[in-house]
Amino acid sequence: MPYIRTNENELNIPIRELGVPMYYQRLQMVLAALFVAFLLIACEKDKPELGDADISILYTNDEHGWIEETDFANGAAKLMGKWKDAEAYTEGDGFLILSGGDNWTGPAISTWFKGESTTEVMNAMNYSASTIGNHEFDFTVTGLKDRIDQATFPYLSANIRLTGTDSIPEFIQPYIILDVNDIQVGIVGLTTTSASYSAFPAFVEDFDFIAYDEALESIVPKIWDGGAELILCIAHICYREMVDLAPTAQALGISMIGGGHCNELISEMYSDDLALIEGGWQMANYARLDISFNRDDVSVTQMSATNGANQNSVADPEIASIVSLWHSATEQALGEIIGYTSAEIPRNSNQMHNLVTDSWLAIYTEADIAITNSGGIRQAIAAGDISKGDIVGVLPFDNRIFEIQLTGSEVVNCLGGDLIMGGMTSVGGYRHLDGTPLKMDSIYSVLTTDYLYIQDATNFHLYDSDPYDTGMNYHQPTVDYIASLNTGASNPLNNYLDDEPRR
Ligand SMILES: [Zn+2]
Known part of the structure; x- marks a missing residue:
């Protein structure tokens, strides 16, 4: 509990150094103890304080193109504003922004442009990876390839195979290893097995969507062999499936399963070594996972998951200007x-x-x-x-x-x-x-x-x-x-x- 220990030291040192009468010393100690107790309650015991974690993940899923502010969702610019203000997000600095897929198909601003506007906004928001959801296929395989080419982050999936074979399609990357705060972080994607019918069937007829556990068992050892020190799974799967997959993920040493598809809000520690998170949808909410990592042991020492709402923030000007250009383009396109x-x-x-x-x-x-x-x-x-x-x-x-x-x-x-x-x-x-x-x-x-x-x-x-x-x-x-x-x-x-x- 590094946060609590730090504060105990700060409070004890002045009491020792002041040399005030015993009565006041005791009073101070009582107040100090009360203050520490208050901090314990306020910080929910064992939860790393913002900034203490080695890696902080900000996670959205099912964005569905809601990049623009509407009556019921506040859009990408205010989400970035919220992250900068309330989550102390700074580019680099141990932060990793990830998506659980279904980036597009929704309002005209995204749909008319086959998701191009959403991917441009996610590029500017510095996403590090998205998984491939069923809706990533909505504008045909060519449409998905266009977005993969456009994105400055990879679209990942480890469970898509060419129909009847064990081959991963050449345009799909199953995982990536990123250096985050000097930690080698493996990120592996999974696509809902329902994609064979929840995507337009003709667009996915060339692919099999194999079982999640089978895919992870075949790919994850390669990620460890590739030098990963920590592995996260971004999966376009619902909570029920996340729980079913958890024992396999634990056995493979995966620290997080991020979900999607069912638009749920989840921030749960399945066990000390596995977090389950999901961030709602439409960029109206998000999840955050803080990971403390022991570089000597090469192991996770602590994790803490929360959910947040995209509310009460000032729009980030860079993201707002990109959204505004797409708004004008939409008006023209209509x-x-x-x-x-x-x-x-x-x-x-x-x-x-x-x-x-x-x-x-x-x-x-x-x-x-x-x-x-x-x-x-x-x-x-x-x-x-x-x-x-x-x-x-x-x-x-x-x-x-x-x-x-x-x-x-x-x-x-x-x-x-x-x-x-x-x-x-x-x-x-x-x-x-x-x-x-x-x-x-x-x-x-x-x-x-x-x-x-x-x-x-x-x-x-x-x-x-x-x-x-x-x-x-x-x-x-x-x-x-x-x-x-x-x-x-x-x-x-x-x-x-x-x-x-x-x-
Ligand atoms: Zn979906």
Whole structure:
């Protein structure tokens, strides 16, 4: 407990040196003892004081492109401000900034640019490594390679193999060894094994995502052999999986598992020698792990984990200026023309309802049914050129698409109110659009919004308590679908639309 010992010395020395009467000496000693007791409580026994640790890790995950300040998350510039002010972050100086993956796919400022803006901001924030999450594949493998080339830090994963082989794809680095405060720190990445279906399947069809323990057992000995003195694992996996992996990590001498994917806040000592951390998401929170290291024994002597919130800070000016440039670029990009319609598509029309729900299923091909609310559609598409900004105006909310699993009868029990549907109709019985009846006992993959999921009126949350957050704004598939049709004056969008009522 170096912190406590230091303060005991500071308090004892003046008492000995002053030579004051015994009464005052005793009073001082009592006060000193009270002060030490207060410090013990205030500092939560055994927790290294900021600055005492040899390595301090600042950790985020599931940033999902929320680099800009919004109503519900304060963005990258204020996060860096918070780290500098409240966490005493200084570049170098034993600090290591790491990410648990899913850096992008979220708001337009990130998504229009296929994550480029997020990676630029993370470069400026001096991240040392990110793991590869499922969303790193959202803009195809080429898109991921572009970000890897752009990043000044590596994207790591030790459990991705070329399908049917034991080969790690050439563009993927499983681990890195960094010198941090004269300690050789090995960092190994892991990608959720759900990536084979939680990423767009076509984008990951060339890869197998092998078991986490198998991957670590094959790679970690090489990291030790490569000269690492301490090993950290950054993993795009949920808490439950982190706990399952902990015994393997302990056996391999790994000191930390950082998580991701489930957007959890975790700062837990699984044991004296293994910390589990995760930093929430959207850069709204983070985790911190302080590690004290004995260079003589080459061993960790103490660790302490906490979580923090990106609140009450002043924006870092360098990061703020980068975000502001991307904000302007986003406004310009939204003016891009993506299609053409020769007639207005009215707001509350069958054409509009079917366009929105059909576009979700066209882009998110593994889902069977799409359900959203007509109230989430806010304006018509005017005749003429269609810009991205027009579609953002039609579907303007920061709603994300959730994927849930429902039986046919549960789907039926969710419908009603202003809900509209794709992949099925309720006209003339509950049927798929090819006429085959919905099977009441079969499980269907259903898309809806995070907004509707939590509404008491919809029942979605009653039937599937574990929704998958695609991280995709609800207007994104409609933009992508319209753009993919390459419409024009001779081939207008309205020619593609289904005008049949589905309810
Ligand atoms: Zn994920």
